[in-house]
Amino acid sequence: VDGAKPGGGPLTVLLFDRAEGFPREASASQRHVLAAGASSIALDGLKPGRYAVMAYHDQDGNGELNRFLGMIPQEGWGLSNNPKVSGKPAFKDAAVTLPESGSALTLKLNY
Numbered sequence: 001v002d003g004a005k006p007g008g009g010p011l012t013v014l015l016f017d018r019a020e021g022f023p024r025e026a027s028a029s030q031r032h033v034l035a036a037g038a039s040s041i042a043l044d045g046l047k048p049g050r051y052a053v054m055a056y057h058d059q060d061g062n063g064e065l066n067r068f069l070g071m072i073p074q075e076g077w078g079l080s081n082n083p084k085v086s087g088k089p090a091f092k093d094a095a096v097t098l099p100e101s102g103s104a105l106t107l108k109l110n111y
Contacts, residue, residue, distance in 0.1 A: 001039045001055045003109040004076060009061030010036050015043060016052040019091035023054050023079075025064070033058075052094035053080040055107045076109035 001011055014028035021027025032041055056065040057076035066074040071088070079085070079094040096105065 001107050004057045008059035014054045022091040048100045050095045076111045078107035078109045082108050
């Protein structure tokens with residue numbers, strides 16, 4: 001995860017294995033919280049297929065992505081594929097195909 005502002009709380013990384021419920025945190029198939037200052041994680045044991053990853057910088061440490069009017073992120077956030085987003089992000093825009101051999105992704109946080 002690139003571009004996290006210094007200080008503040010941890011990074012949260014969410015893995016989605018289907019479009020249903022994306023990008024709601026409760027619909028993620030995996031949720032990982034990285035200690036403040038950490039910026040990478042290995043997601044081992046995944047089967048080949050289509051996945052989307054979302055990360056956010058929980059700057060105030062309250063355990064959730066703060067949103068204005070319930071929609072507009074107020075903390076740094078990013079998606080796999082780093083798509084330009086206007087409105088609610090779509091799974092198809094963030095989804096990547098994971099091959100048998102594995103892969104590495106870099107998400108850029110937007111503030």
